[in-house]
Amino acid sequence: xxxxxxxxxxxxxxxxxxxxxxxxxxxxxxxxxxxxxxxxxxxxxxxxxxxxxxxxxxxxxxxxxxxxxxxxxxxxxxxxxxxxxxxxxxxxxxxxxxxxxxxxxxxxxxxxxxxxxxxxxxxxxxxxxxxxxxxxxxxxxxxxxxxxxxxxxxxxxxxxxxxxxxxxxxxxxxxxxxxxxxxxxxxxxxxxxxxxxxxxxxxxxxxxxxxxxxxxxxxxxxxxxxxxxxxxxxxxxxxxxxxxxxxxxxxxxxxxxxxxxxxxxxxxxxxxxxxxxxxxxxxxxxxxxxxxxxxxxxxxxxxxxxxxxxxxxxxxxxxxxxxxxxxxxxxxxxxxxxxxxxxxxxxxxxxxxxxxxxxxxxxxxxxxxxxxxxxxxxxxxxxxxxxx
Numbered sequence: 132x133x134x135x136x137x138x139x140x141x142x143x144x145x146x147x148x149x150x151x152x153x154x155x156x157x158x159x160x161x162x163x164x165x166x167x168x169x170x171x172x173x174x175x176x177x178x179x180x181x182x183x184x185x186x187x188x189x190x191x192x193x194x195x196x197x198x199x200x201x202x203x204x205x206x207x208x209x210x211x212x213x214x215x216x217x218x219x220x221x222x223x224x225x226x227x228x229x230x231x232x233x234x235x236x237x238x239x240x241x242x243x244x245x246x247x248x249x250x251x252x253x254x255x256x257x258x259x260x261x262x263x264x265x266x267x268x269x270x271x272x273x274x275x276x277x278x279x280x281x282x283x284x285x286x287x288x289x290x291x292x293x294x295x296x297x298x299x300x301x302x303x304x305x306x307x308x309x310x311x312x313x314x315x316x317x318x319x320x321x322x323x324x325x326x327x328x329x330x331x332x333x334x335x336x337x338x339x340x341x342x343x344x345x346x347x348x349x350x351x352x353x354x355x356x357x358x359x360x361x362x363x364x365x366x367x368x369x370x371x372x373x374x375x376x377x378x379x380x381x382x383x384x385x386x387x388x389x390x391x392x393x394x395x396x397x398x399x400x401x402x403x404x405x406x407x408x409x410x411x412x413x414x415x416x417x418x419x420x421x422x423x424x425x426x427x428x429x430x431x432x433x434x435x436x437x438x439x440x441x442x443x444x445x446x447x448x449x450x451x452x453x454x455x456x457x458x459x460x461x462x463x464x465x466x467x468x469x470x471x472x473x474x475x476x477x478x479x480x481x482x483x484x485x486x487x488x489x490x491x492x493x494x495x496x497x498x499x500x501x502x503x504x505x506x507x508x509x510x511x512x513x514x515x516x517x518x519x
Contacts, residue, residue, distance in 0.1 A: 152176075153184055156213050165209060168358040172274065172323075176207045186217045188229070195230030203287040205230050207275045211354045214383060223381040223413040227277055234278060234445040243284050245441040247482020256293045257301040260484055264313035267301060269293045269332055271319040274355035277378075279408060279449045281441040281478075286319055298332065305339060312343040322351035326363050337370045345370060348406070350378040352392040359392035368399040377432060379405045381414050382422040390430045397431040404435030407473065409459070411440075411451045417462035424463065424471040434473040442480050453477075453488070461490040465506025 152174055155162040164170045176182050179196055182205075188196070199205055207228045216222035244250070251260040258266035270292040271285050280286050293301075305311050314336050321329055336342055347367075351358050367373055375396060379385070397403055405427050407414065414420055424434040437459070440450040456475045463472045476485040494502040494510065501513045 150184075152181065152209060156185065156209050159210075159213060166357050168355055168360070171208045171210055171355055171357060174209055175275070176209065176212055177205060182229075185212065186215070186225075186229075189220050191231045191233065192220075192229050194232040195234055198232065198235050199230040203230075203234075203276050203278070203280060203283045205276060206273070206287075208355050210357070210388070211275050214386070221412060224383055226413055227279070227380060227410075228275055230278060231448070233448040236447065237444050238447045241442045241444045241447065242480060243444055245281055245443045245480055246478050247480070248282075251482055254300045254304050255297045257304060259304075259308075259311075260482060263310055264315065265305060265311055266315045266317060267293075267332070267336075268318050269298075269316055269321050270323055272323045273318070273320045274323060274351050274358070277350070277380075279410060279440060279443070279446045281443045282319075283443055283445070292324060292328070293332075298335075302335060302339075305336070305342070309341045312341060313346065314342055314344075315346040315348060317348035320349050320351050321347055322349045322355075322358055322363070326366050329363075330366050333367075333370050333373075344372045344374060346374045346376060348376045348378070352377050352396070353379055353384050353389060356386070356388040356392035359395050361395075364395050364399040367396070367401060371400060374402050374404065376404045376406050376435060379407055379423065379427060379432070380410060382419065382426050385423075385426045385430060393430045393432055403432040405432050405473070406436045406438065407434070408438045408440055408449075409451055409456050409475075410449045413449075415451045415455050415459075417459050420459045421463060421467060421471075424473065425467060428468070428471055434471055436485070437473040437475045439475070439477045441478055457488065457490050461506070464490070 155165050155174075159165045176185065182188065182196070196205060205228070211224070211228065215225045215228070217225075219225070247260075248258045248266070251258050253259055256268045258268070260266070268285075271287065272289045272292075273286060276287050305314065316332060316336075321332075333345060336345055377393070393403055405424075407420075407423065409415060414423065420437075427434055437456060439453060439456055440446055442450075460472065460475050474487050475489055476487050478485050492504050494504050496502070499515050499517065501515060503511045503513060505511060
């Protein structure tokens with residue numbers, strides 16, 4: 132396979148870029164180069180010298196930054212950084228992007244590989260957990276590194292993407308198992324690859340007769356929305372049926388730039404779904420989640436999954452009780468359109484897969500009748516059809 136990843140093309144910013152970067156973040160409309168996704172990647176905020184000029188770090192953030200080198204080191208696009216409230220240490224965007232010392236307190240229940248992906252990997256970069264679908268991890272790079280990443284064991288090193296030999300091995304496995312009908316392309320973030328490089332993966336997967344659908348998992352439309360351009364949308368449009376799941380966390384992330392990116396993808400005929408991780412102090416209130424899911428529908432993104440935060444190492448400060456998620460779903464169901472209500476799931480530790488959970492609406496079941504509770508707490512009876 133020829134081609135290179137976007138990350139291989141860009142040099143890190145030099146020292147002279149720091150003051151100018153501050154200007155761009157303060158007044159992006161005065162600097163048209165900031166709308167170039169390659170410029171955004173070249174100028175990601177990765178060093179202490181730059182970030183301390185942009186924001187007054189708390190002691191917990193300073194310590195977290197010092198310790199994050201080597202494991203999910205910080206990287207924030209200037210665009211995503213511009214969404215941060217620099218006067219509020221509890222800003223939901225800030226808490227997702229800037230390391231904190233809590234990340235280095237590992238709880239006994241936490242796992243290096245919380246979803247058991249490595250134990251279900253028949254080939255490098257390939258995960259086969261469910262009978263009819265596989266996960267293909269084509270890169271370990273992301274536009275910005277979420278501090279609660281479930282793959283923090285592998286993401287952030289920014290090595291070259293999946294090479295030709297690895298990809299050929301994955302293709303041989305997929306071709307040999309005709310039960311596989313669905314391939315999810317993820318990473319890292321596959322939209323970090325150049326469009327021609329990404330197309331080489333997609334084109335060869337689409338050529339396999341028993342593959343029905345392709346899916347892409349990404350956060351790029353949120354952290355780097357200018358990456359979604361006409362070239363990318365036109366390329367993806369050639370390979371339907373293709374679906375994209377986008378990782379949204381907070382309503383503040385839905386900006387005019389994100390709206391434009393999602394509408395460009397939707398106009399290309401691509402169904403869009405959102406995947407949201409439930410995060411303490413970020414989106415764990417019903418009112419915040421309701422605002423998020425309603426804003427998602429306005430930009431043509433269907434709320435798909437609400438994930439209980441995985442047991443990844445160093446994420447205890449982000450996790451909520453299960454009851455928090457159940458309460459959110461209960462406050463959504465019946466109180467907003469059904470399209471806005473995601474499925475609340477736990478990705479079972481160790482590789483058990485996604486298990487949906489929800490509020491209990493069945494009060495009792497006996498004598499051919501089911502007693503039900505609706506969203507208002509009112510009780511109703513439904514008479515079942517007899518067993519045949």
